[in-house]
Every structure is written in C-alpha cells, then in structure tokens.
Amino acid sequence: MKPKIDLNHPLTKFGIELSQRSSFKALEAKQTVESAVIPIYGFRKRKAHERKSPKQEQIASGVLVKIKDEYFIFSATHVFWDFGDKALITGPMDGNLTEQIAGERFSTGKIDNPKADKYDASVYHIQSKLSDDLKGLAIGLEKFDFTGIDKTKNVFLAAGFRVKKSNTVAKNIYSKREAFPTLEFDEKDYRIYGVDFNSQILLAWEDQVLVDKKWQTSPIPKGLSGGAIIKVIGTNLLPIERTDEKVEQKLSAITIEQHRKKGNKIGHLIGTRINVHLGLIHQFLPGLLDDFLKRTNE
Numbered sequence: 053m054k055p056k057i058d059l060n061h062p063l064t065k066f067g068i069e070l071s072q073r074s075s076f077k078a079l080e081a082k083q084t085v086e087s088a089v090i091p092i093y094g095f096r097k098r099k100a101h102e103r104k105s106p107k108q109e110q111i112a113s114g115v116l117v118k119i120k121d122e123y124f125i126f127s128a129t130h131v132f133w134d135f136g137d138k139a140l141i142t143g144p145m146d147g148n149l150t151e152q153i154a155g156e157r158f159s160t161g162k163i164d165n166p167k168a169d170k171y172d173a174s175v176y177h178i179q180s181k182l183s184d185d186l187k188g189l190a191i192g193l194e195k196f197d198f199t200g201i202d203k204t205k206n207v208f209l210a211a212g213f214r215v216k217k218s219n220t221v222a223k224n225i226y227s228k229r230e231a232f233p234t235l236e237f238d239e240k241d242y243r244i245y246g247v248d249f250n251s252q253i254l255l256a257w258e259d260q261v262l263v264d265k266k267w268q269t270s271p272i273p274k275g276l277s278g279g280a281i282i283k284v285i286g287t288n289l290l291p292i293e294r295t296d297e298k299v300e301q302k303l304s305a306i307t308i309e310q311h312r313k314k315g316n317k318i319g320h321l322i323g324t325r326i327n328v329h330l331g332l333i334h335q336f337l338p339g340l341l342d343d344f345l346k347r348t349n350e
Contacts, residue, residue, distance in 0.1 A: 075233035077299060078207035078284035085301035088116045088191040089280045091213040091227040092131060093141040093150055108141065108150065110227050113212030113279030114176070115303065118190035119333070119340060125176040126329045127278030128308045129159045129169055132176075140176055142186070143227075154180035158332040160324075171251060172308040173324045175332045193344055196326055197283045197302035201242075201249050204288035207233050208255055210307055210321055212279020216272075231282070232273075234321070235289075245317060251328055253281055253305040255321040258313070273310050273321070281305040281323040 092112045114127035125140065132140075143150035155178045161169020202208075209231040217228040237245070237254040247254045257273070286299035305323030313319045334341045 074207045074287045074289050078209060078233050078287045079231065081284050081287075081299045081301055083301065085115075085191055085195050085280060085282050085303050086209065086211045086229070086231055088189050088195075088303075089211045089213075089229055090114055090116055090125070090142050090186070090189065091218065091229075091275075092125075092127065092278060093143065110213055110215055110218035110275060112275060112277045113307075114140075114142070115278075115280045115306065116186060116190040118187075118192055119344075122337070122340065123178040123182055123187070123190055124333070125153075125155075125178065126306050126326065127174050127176065128172045128306060128324075129161055129174040130172055130308075131278045132157060132159075132174060139180070151183060151186070152180075153178055153182065158336045160328065160332065171324045171328050173306065173328045173332065175329050177333075177337070191303065195301070195303055196330075197304040198327060198348075199283075201239055202236050202283060205235060206289075207284050207287040208236060208253075208304065209233055209282040209284060209301075210255065210257075210273065210276060210279065210323075211282055212273070212276035212307065214273060215275035218275070237320070245320065247322060251325055253323045253325055255281065255323070256318065257310055257321040258319045273307070276307050276310075279307045281307055281321075 090113065091110045092114050093108050094111045112127065112131040114125040114131070117124045117126055125142075139152040139154045141150050141152050153176075155176050157174055157176050159169075159174040160171040211229065211231040213227045213229055217230065218226065234255045234257060237256065239249060242249045242254055245254055281304050283302045283304045284299060285302060303326055305325045306329065307321060307323045309322040311317070311320050311322070330341060334345075
C-alpha cells in the first residue's frame with residue numbers, strides 16, 4: 053500500500069490536478085510519433101509434449117523510422133532473442149495477416165548475451181518490400197528529440213503493445229497500442245540510480261498509481277520493450293517563459309527495462325536514447341546520416 057498521503061491537502065490536490073491536466077494534454081496530442089509504434093510478433097516455443105505447431109504471438113514493440121529512402125525498426129536487442137537470423141514479423145494490428153520483413157540488424161551488444169549490454173539497442177534495417185500501410189507509419193528525423201534531460205517537466209509517454217492486450221485468432225492477431233504518461237527523473241536521481249543521462253532516460257513507473265483518488269497497481273509493461281518513449285512538448289509542469297508552446301510528440305528513446313520498487317528506489321522505466329540508435333546507423337551505413345549531421349553541427 054502507498055505511504056499515507058493526505059489527498060485532501062490543498063498543495064497535494066493542486067499537484068495532482070496539475071499533473072493530471074498535463075497528462076490529459078499529452079494523451080490528447082496528435083499521435084505523430086505514437087502511430088509509428090508497431091507490434092513485433094514471434095513464435096512461442098512449445099514444450100515437447102505439445103503437438104500443435106508453434107503459435108504466432110506478440111512479444112514486443114518497435115518504432116518505424118524512415119531516413120532518406122531507407123526504412124528501419126528501432127527496438128531493443130533482447131527483443132530479437134528468439135529471432136536469430138529469421139525475418140522480423142509485424143502487421144497492421146487489426147487482425148489482418150502479418151508481414152515477414154527481411155533485413156539486417158545492427159546492435160550495441162551480442163544477441164546471445166543481451167544482459168551484458170546495458171544499452172540493449174538494436175536497429176533493424178529493412179531490406180525487403182514493405183507494404184504501403186507500414187510505410188505510411190514511419191517517422192523521419194524531424195520527429196526526434198535530442199534535448200537531453202527535460203528540466204521543465206514535460207510529460208513523457210511510454211507507448212507500445214502489452215502482451216496482455218494482444219490476442220491470436222487462427223492466423224490473425226489483434227493488438228492494441230497503449231500509451232502511459234510519466235515524468236523524467238531529475239539529474240541527481242540519474243546518479244543515484246546509476247543511469248547515464250547522455251545515453252539513457254530514466255522515467256517514473258511506480259508500483260502503484262493514483263486513479264480516481266484510489267491507489268491501483270500499475271500495469272506490468274511486458275511487451276512494451278522496444279516501444280517508444282515520447283516527449284510531449286508543451287505539457288510542462290514547471291513554468292516557462294512561453295505559454296503558447298505547441299503540443300507536439302517527439303521520439304526521445306526506446307524502452308528497454310522496467311524495475312519495481314526496491315529499497316529506497318521507486319519503480320522506474322529505463323530507455324536508451326535514440327542518439328545511440330543513430331550511432332549504429334552511422335557506424336554500419338556510413339554516409340546515410342552525413343547531411344543530417346552537417347545540419348545539426350552548423
């Protein structure tokens with residue numbers, strides 16, 4: 053149970069109201085980045101006594117990105133544990149048949165030992181034909197956030213597909229994209245939790261959340277791995293000079309870990325910032341980002 057907090061105290065009520073207003077504002081923003089988050093499917097391994105063929109199920113999430121004429125899926129390395137060299141599987145989420153997408157994967161660590169790789173970042177370079185439906189979901193570099201720690205306390209969204217909300221019927225899969233509002237930790241907290249704010253992001257994901265003035269257990273984000281961590285500009289809780297800032301989604305990071313409360317550390321999410329993923333592309337596809345890097349350095 054959550055420690056006793058006087059929910060009727062004026063300051064507490066003001067803080068809750070302010071946070072809820074910003075969260076609602078973030079959830080109502082146009083889904084210019086959230087729509088690029090796609091489900092990733094795999095075949096669940098069956099036990100020896102099971103006679104049925106492997107069942108295709110949703111296992112994680114990814115983000116579709118377009119750079120020039122090339123398409124990529126940003127995700128987490130551990131997502132590809134069961135794929136090996138097989139094609140990645142995704143689909144339109146509405147029960148239609150899924151698509152097998154061939155490609156090559158660039159990663160910050162080895163797939164056979166993702167736990168030894170703290171960044172857990174993978175970029176899947178698509179090399180097969182992509183449907184127009186999926187092409188239309190991809191976002192470009194103009195939707196990326198490179199601002200680092202957010203000191204004005206904008207709301208962030210952890211967006212993706214939870215396994216609990218996906219259902220397989222025959223050969224079709226129905227999946228539901230969800231987005232959960234949260235806030236970034238302060239810079240001092242990064243040091244306490246041992247997270248490098250230059251390459252990763254640290255977000256609150258407490259074991260219990262306040263819903264209609266009642267504490268409820270927060271959802272287990274199984275399946276959100278590889279999904280988007282989105283900064284919603286214009287939802288800041290702290291006052292800034294501009295009051296007419298446009299509410300807009302920007303891709304900040306890719307979700308890799310979730311931790312429940314332990315000792316003095318509250319529940320939290322860790323994501324790897326997208327500059328790490330772009331670093332992989334720059335390393336393995338030299339030249340593709342030259343124009344972008346030139347513009348950002350001017």
